[in-house]
Amino acid sequence: MLQYIAKRLLGLVPVIFGITLLVFAFLHLIPGDPVTAMVGERSTPEQIEILRKQMGLDQPLPLQYLFFLIGLLRLDFGTSIVTNVPVIVEIGQRWPASFELSVAAMLFAVLVGIPAGILAAVKKDSWLDNVAMIGSLVGVSMPVYWLGLLLIYLFAVYLGWLPPSGRLGVSQGFEFQAITGFYILDAILQGNVLVLKDVLAHLVLPAIALGTIPLAIVARLTRSAMLEVLSQDYIRTARAKGVLEKWVIFKHALKNALLPVITIIGLQFGALLSGAILTETIFSWPGLGSWIYSAILARDYPVVQGGVVFISITFVLINLLVDLSYALFDPRIQYR
Amino acid sequence: MDTLSPAVIQTSSDPLQRIYRQFRRSTSGKIGLVLTLGLVVLALLAPLLRPFDAATARNFAARLKAPSLEFLMGTDGLGRDLLTLVWYGLRISLLVSLIAVGIGLLIGTLLGLVAGYFRGRLDTVIGWFTDILLAFPSVLLAIAVATVFGSSLRSVMFAVGIIQIPTFIRLTRSMVLSLREREFVQTARAFGAGSGRIIFRHILPSSLAPLIVQATLSLGTATLEAAGLGFLGLGAQPPTPELGTMLSDSFRNGYSMSSPWTIIFPGLMITLIVLAFNLLGDGLRDALDPRSNP
Amino acid sequence: MIRRLTRWHATLIAVFTCLTLVLTNCATQTTPSSTSPSPSAASTAALVFGLGGQPANLEPGNITDNNSIYLHYQIYDHLLNFKAGTTDPEPALATEWSSPDGKTWTFKLRDDVKFQDGTPFNAEAVKFNVERWWDPAAPTGFRDAGRGYEIWPGLFGDFKGKEGSLLQAVNAKDATTIEFVLAQPFAAFPIAIGSGYFGMASPDAIKKAGPSYGIPGSPAVGTGPYTLEDWRSDDRIVLKANPDYWGEKAKSEQVVVRFIKDPSARLAELRAGTIDFTVELAPDQLTEIKADPSLTSLFRESFNVGYFALNTSYEPLAKLDVRKAIAMAINREEIVKAFWGDTAVVAKHFVPDSMSQFADQSFTGYAYNPDEAKKLLASAGYDKGFPLELWYMPVSRPYFPTPKPIAEAIAADLSAIGIQVTFKTKDWATYIEDSKKPPGYQSFMLGWTGDYGDPDNFYYYHFGKGGTTDLGNWKDQNVFDLLDKARAVSDPTERAKLYGEMDKITAEGALRIPIVHSKPLVAHRSNISGWVPSPLGSEKFNTISKT
Numbered sequence A: 001m002l003q004y005i006a007k008r009l010l011g012l013v014p015v016i017f018g019i020t021l022l023v024f025a026f027l028h029l030i031p032g033d034p035v036t037a038m039v040g041e042r043s044t045p046e047q048i049e050i051l052r053k054q055m056g057l058d059q060p061l062p063l064q065y066l067f068f069l070i071g072l073l074r075l076d077f078g079t080s081i082v083t084n085v086p087v088i089v090e091i092g093q094r095w096p097a098s099f100e101l102s103v104a105a106m107l108f109a110v111l112v113g114i115p116a117g118i119l120a121a122v123k124k125d126s127w128l129d130n131v132a133m134i135g136s137l138v139g140v141s142m143p144v145y146w147l148g149l150l151l152i153y154l155f156a157v158y159l160g161w162l163p164p165s166g167r168l169g170v171s172q173g174f175e176f177q178a179i180t181g182f183y184i185l186d187a188i189l190q191g192n193v194l195v196l197k198d199v200l201a202h203l204v205l206p207a208i209a210l211g212t213i214p215l216a217i218v219a220r221l222t223r224s225a226m227l228e229v230l231s232q233d234y235i236r237t238a239r240a241k242g243v244l245e246k247w248v249i250f251k252h253a254l255k256n257a258l259l260p261v262i263t264i265i266g267l268q269f270g271a272l273l274s275g276a277i278l279t280e281t282i283f284s285w286p287g288l289g290s291w292i293y294s295a296i297l298a299r300d301y302p303v304v305q306g307g308v309v310f311i312s313i314t315f316v317l318i319n320l321l322v323d324l325s326y327a328l329f330d331p332r333i334q335y336r
Numbered sequence B: 001m002d003t004l005s006p007a008v009i010q011t012s013s014d015p016l017q018r019i020y021r022q023f024r025r026s027t028s029g030k031i032g033l034v035l036t037l038g039l040v041v042l043a044l045l046a047p048l049l050r051p052f053d054a055a056t057a058r059n060f061a062a063r064l065k066a067p068s069l070e071f072l073m074g075t076d077g078l079g080r081d082l083l084t085l086v087w088y089g090l091r092i093s094l095l096v097s098l099i100a101v102g103i104g105l106l107i108g109t110l111l112g113l114v115a116g117y118f119r120g121r122l123d124t125v126i127g128w129f130t131d132i133l134l135a136f137p138s139v140l141l142a143i144a145v146a147t148v149f150g151s152s153l154r155s156v157m158f159a160v161g162i163i164q165i166p167t168f169i170r171l172t173r174s175m176v177l178s179l180r181e182r183e184f185v186q187t188a189r190a191f192g193a194g195s196g197r198i199i200f201r202h203i204l205p206s207s208l209a210p211l212i213v214q215a216t217l218s219l220g221t222a223t224l225e226a227a228g229l230g231f232l233g234l235g236a237q238p239p240t241p242e243l244g245t246m247l248s249d250s251f252r253n254g255y256s257m258s259s260p261w262t263i264i265f266p267g268l269m270i271t272l273i274v275l276a277f278n279l280l281g282d283g284l285r286d287a288l289d290p291r292s293n294p
Numbered sequence C: 001m002i003r004r005l006t007r008w009h010a011t012l013i014a015v016f017t018c019l020t021l022v023l024t025n026c027a028t029q030t031t032p033s034s035t036s037p038s039p040s041a042a043s044t045a046a047l048v049f050g051l052g053g054q055p056a057n058l059e060p061g062n063i064t065d066n067n068s069i070y071l072h073y074q075i076y077d078h079l080l081n082f083k084a085g086t087t088d089p090e091p092a093l094a095t096e097w098s099s100p101d102g103k104t105w106t107f108k109l110r111d112d113v114k115f116q117d118g119t120p121f122n123a124e125a126v127k128f129n130v131e132r133w134w135d136p137a138a139p140t141g142f143r144d145a146g147r148g149y150e151i152w153p154g155l156f157g158d159f160k161g162k163e164g165s166l167l168q169a170v171n172a173k174d175a176t177t178i179e180f181v182l183a184q185p186f187a188a189f190p191i192a193i194g195s196g197y198f199g200m201a202s203p204d205a206i207k208k209a210g211p212s213y214g215i216p217g218s219p220a221v222g223t224g225p226y227t228l229e230d231w232r233s234d235d236r237i238v239l240k241a242n243p244d245y246w247g248e249k250a251k252s253e254q255v256v257v258r259f260i261k262d263p264s265a266r267l268a269e270l271r272a273g274t275i276d277f278t279v280e281l282a283p284d285q286l287t288e289i290k291a292d293p294s295l296t297s298l299f300r301e302s303f304n305v306g307y308f309a310l311n312t313s314y315e316p317l318a319k320l321d322v323r324k325a326i327a328m329a330i331n332r333e334e335i336v337k338a339f340w341g342d343t344a345v346v347a348k349h350f351v352p353d354s355m356s357q358f359a360d361q362s363f364t365g366y367a368y369n370p371d372e373a374k375k376l377l378a379s380a381g382y383d384k385g386f387p388l389e390l391w392y393m394p395v396s397r398p399y400f401p402t403p404k405p406i407a408e409a410i411a412a413d414l415s416a417i418g419i420q421v422t423f424k425t426k427d428w429a430t431y432i433e434d435s436k437k438p439p440g441y442q443s444f445m446l447g448w449t450g451d452y453g454d455p456d457n458f459y460y461y462h463f464g465k466g467g468t469t470d471l472g473n474w475k476d477q478n479v480f481d482l483l484d485k486a487r488a489v490s491d492p493t494e495r496a497k498l499y500g501e502m503d504k505i506t507a508e509g510a511l512r513i514p515i516v517h518s519k520p521l522v523a524h525r526s527n528i529s530g531w532v533p534s535p536l537g538s539e540k541f542n543t544i545s546k547t
Helices: A002-029 A034-042 A045-054 A061-073 A087-122 A127-141 A144-158 A183-189 A193-230 A233-240 A245-275 A277-282 A288-298 A301-329 B006-010 B015-025 B027-049 B082-118 B120-135 B138-149 B153-179 B183-190 B195-231 B243-252 B261-288 C002-030 C041-045 C066-075 C123-134 C151-156 C189-193 C203-212 C263-272 C283-291 C320-329 C332-339 C353-358 C370-379 C403-416 C428-435 C455-463 C477-488 C492-508
Strands: C046-051 C080-082 C089-091 C094-098 C104-109 C167-174 C177-182 C226-232 C236-241 C254-259 C277-281 C295-299 C304-310 C344-346 C387-391 C420-424 C443-449 C512-518 C521-525
Touching (some): A002 A301, A002 B138, A034 A045, A034 A288, A087 A288, A127 A193, A127 B261, A144 B261, A193 A277, A233 A245, A277 B138, A288 B138, A288 C428, B015 B261, B027 B082, B027 B261, B082 B120, B082 B153, B082 B243, B082 B261, B138 B195, B153 B195, B183 B195, B195 B261, B243 C263, C046 C066, C046 C263, C066 C226, C066 C236, C104 C123, C123 C151, C123 C177, C263 C277, C263 C283, C263 C521, C283 C295, C283 C521, C320 C403, C332 C344, C332 C512, C353 C492, C387 C403, C403 C420, C403 C443, C428 C443, C443 C455, C455 C477, C455 C492, C477 C492
Parallel strands (some): C046 C277, C387 C443
Antiparallel strands (some): C080 C089, C094 C104, C104 C177, C167 C177, C226 C236, C236 C254, C277 C521, C295 C521, C304 C443, C304 C512
C-alpha cells in the first residue's frame, strides 16, 4: 500500500511539471502587462517600460520560468505584483474560504442527493422517481451563475431571508478572530453562536448554487448503483430470508452502491475547488477561483502561477485520495 | 475484408434496428430527440419567422420593458425584444457548441487512437498531456485561452474545444486498448492490413457508439462553458446576441434585479438547450451502449 | 414492503424538513436588519461601507485605483484638502501655501499634528514621503520589492534624476515649513501634490514595517480620522475612530469597508441593510433605489469626461469633414438620456462644466444633424460610407459606467449615415497600451476623471506633447505651445484665454468628441447622514453618522 502511494506520488511529478509549463506559457502568451492594468488611463508607454524593468519582466522568458520553478521548489510562490503580498500568504487566507464553500456544497449534494437517489431507486418508476430524475437532469443543465442570480433575487432581494453576498456579515463580526480561516470552525472554537449563524446563513445560497450540479450527479449515480445492487442475488437472498427491508437497503445495498458514488464525490469535490470562479464572482466570495480570475485580468503573473499550481496539486491529490479510499470500501482491490 | 467488419461480428441482426428499438424504449431519449430537433428547427427558421438585424435593432424609448403582449419576454437594455434576442442566441449557442465539440472530438479522438494503438512513448506523452489538461482547472484554462486570442466568438469555440479534448482522448484510448487485442483486429493484421487501415476501418467504427454518446453529452457541457465565458465578458462581440453575454450585460450593468426578465429568459434558454442534449445523450446511451448506464 | 418503507420515508422527510427549518431559521435570525429596521446595538456604532473591490494597498503614492483612495482618505491626511462637495482647495496638514514665481512653492504646516503611532508630523516627515515617491534611490522606497509609484511620473513628469522630472528639490526649511523647487512654473502644483494619491504616512511606521508596509496584515499609519484595525483579504477592512484626530473627530466609532465587486450585488446588500452606504452604482439602478423608501440616492458633481476619439492615421478620418460628420451623426442627447437619465449631462466641452470658463466659449460641440453629416461624408468622397472599427472599454469606468451598450448606440447612429461599424474590445490591461501603439485604434471610447481641479489635468494629458499618440499623426504645435504657456501662468483670466484658444482648435477638429460628463451615482440607507460626495471621487467619512 505504502509502496503504491509512493509510486503514485512520484507519478504526479511530471504532471505538476507540465502544469507549471502550461500555466507559464499561457500567461506569457497573453498580451499586456501588469502596469497598464494597474494604472489605466494614466499610463504612458515610457512609464510602462521603466516599471517592466523594475519588476524583472524584461528578463528572457526561460530565465523567468527557471526562477519560477526554483521558487516553487523552495515553496516560494513569489509576491503579488498588484498587492505586494506573498502569494503563499494569500493562498493561506483564501483556500479556507474555497474549501468551506466546497464542503458545504458537497454536503448539500450528498445529504440531498444520496437519499433522493435511494428513494428513486427503491420506488423505481414511481412519480417520486420521475420527479427526482427530471429534477436532477434539469439540475445538471442549469448554468451555475444563473441559478446563483435567481437565488439572490428570490431569497436575498425579494424575500430578504438570506444575505446576498460575502462570507460574513458585519453587526456580529467584531470580536470574532479568524484563527484558522475556516469561519465555521473559528466560530465554534470561540463559542460565538451569533457569528456561527451568520456564517452559516452566508453559506446557504452559494452552497446551493455550487452544489446543484454535484447533487444531480450524485442522485443519478446513487439511483443507478442502487438499482444494480438491488437486482443482485445476495439482496434477493437477504429479502427471501425475511431480513427487514430497511435493513436490506441500509446494510447490504447501500454499502455496495456507495463505491461509485464516493468516486464521483471525490472527483466532483476537486472540480468544485477549482471551478467555483463563477459562483464566487456572483456571491463576492473571497475564494481562490475569483482571485485567480482577477489576477489573470490584472496580469498578476505570480498570483496566477502560484494559484493554478496550488489548485492543480490539490485536485490531483484529491483524486489520489479517492483512489486510495477504494481500499476502504472494497477490500477486493489490491494495490501493488 | 468486409466480412470482418466489427458490426457483423458483434450481432447477427441488423444493428440499426436494434439501436432503434432500444432508443424507442428510452423516454428521456425520445423527449431529448424531439427537444433537440425542435430547437434546431427553431434556430434554422429564425431568419424566416423573425427577421432581425442585430446591428440596427434598438429602441431606447422601450428600454427594459417588462414582458407584455407586445414583448413577450420584455426588452433589454437597448430596448430590443428579448424574445428575438434569445431566439437568435439559440442559433449562436448551437453553433458554438457544435464547433467546440467538433474540435474536441477530432483532436481528442485522433490522439486517443494514436495513443491506444501505438502505445509506447507516444502513449506516455499523450497520457501526460491528458493528465495535465485534466488536472488544470478547466474554467481557468478556457479563460486563459480566450484571453490569449481576444474576445470573440471564435476564441470561445477554440477555448471550449480545447477543454473537451482530454475526455475524448481518454475514452478513445480505452476503447482502442480493448479492441486492438480483439479477434477481428488481429485477423485484419494477419491479413496484412496497415495501421491506418486497421485504425480507421476497424477500430474507429467499433468505437463510434460511445463516442457519439459522449459527444452528445459534451454538447451540453460545451454550451454551458461557452455561456460561462460569455458571462465573464470573454465571448461574442456586439451586436451578436449570445446568451451568456446577455446575462452578463444584465448583471454588470446593474439591472438584473430591477428587470429580472433580462436574466430569466436567456438563462432558461441555456438550460433548455443543455437539457435537450443531456436527454438525447441519455437516450443514445441506452440505445448504443446499454451496459454503461447510468 | 411499501408499508415498511413509508416509515423510513417519513424519517427521511422529517430529516429534510428539520434541515430546511434549521437553515431558514438561522437565516432569518441572523439578518435582523432585513426584516426589522432596528439594528442591534453593536451596529449603530459601526458604519458599513460597500466598496467595489479591495484596495491595491494602503501605501500613499503607490496607488492609482479609486478603491485605494477611499481608504487612504480615512487613514491619511494630505497637504491640503478640498471643500466638501467641490474641487476648491482648503487647508489640511498645510495651513497656507504660496509661490512667488510658480516655480518655488512653500507650504506652512500645522504644528499640532501627530501620527497615529504617536510620532510627530513635521516638514521632515513630508520630505520623507515625497522622496520615497520621487527618488528611485530612496532607501525606504523599496523599489526592488516591486514598488512602482506609477502616479508620480503620471502627474509630475518623471522620477528624480530623469530629464522630465518637474520636481527639482524638496527642502525642509524648518519643522513647519516645506519647500518644493520645480523645473518650470506649474500653477496647479499645490492641488496636484494635495490630491488623493499623496497621503502623508508615518516615516517611523514605514521604516519599521519595511517592504510590507500597507499590505494586508501590515500596518498603515497616517494622521487621518480613522486608524486601520484589520484587513481581511478580499473581504473587508475595519477602521476605528482616531481619538486624537486634529480635525473634526469621526462621528462613528467604527467603519467596516466591505469589498463587493458588482454593482448589482452592492445594491442588493444595501437594500438588505447589510451595508449602510455604497458607491459606483450603475445609472439604471436609480429606479431601483428610488423605488425603495429606505434608500437615498446622491450624485457626485460631475468631474469627468467620456469621449469618443477618432484616429487621423486611419485614412477616412484624416479628413476634417469626415470627423465632423461623425460628430454630427452621434445623437448625444438621446444617448445620454437613454443610458444615464438624470445621472449625467451632455458634454459641451472637453472639461467638466465646473471648469467651463477654461473652454472655448463660442463652440459647444457639433449639433446632432444626420442629414448634414451625410452631405459632409459625400463631399469628402465617402457617399457610400466606409468600414470603421469601434473600440469600447471592457470595464465600467465612472465616465462610461456601461460602455458596451453605449458603444452599440454610437454604432447605430454611425450606421445611419452609412458607416459600417465593427465592434472591438480588449481586456483593460492592454486596451490603453495598444491604443497608444501606432497606428492605434481607428476609433475608441475612453475618458478621464480629474485628479484635482485644474484644466491642465484634463487638457495636457490629452492634447499636450506626447499625449496624442492615440490620435494617429495629429499634432499641432500651436496647441502644444498654448498648453505649455497656460501651465506657467497663474492669472486665471489669462489662463482662461489661453485654454479657450487651445480648446477651439481641438474641439472644432473633432478629435476627442466629448460625449458626456457623468454624475457618478451613490446611495445610502436613510438613517445615514452627513455624507457629501466629492466630485474628485472620494472623501473622508468622519462627518458621516448613523442613527
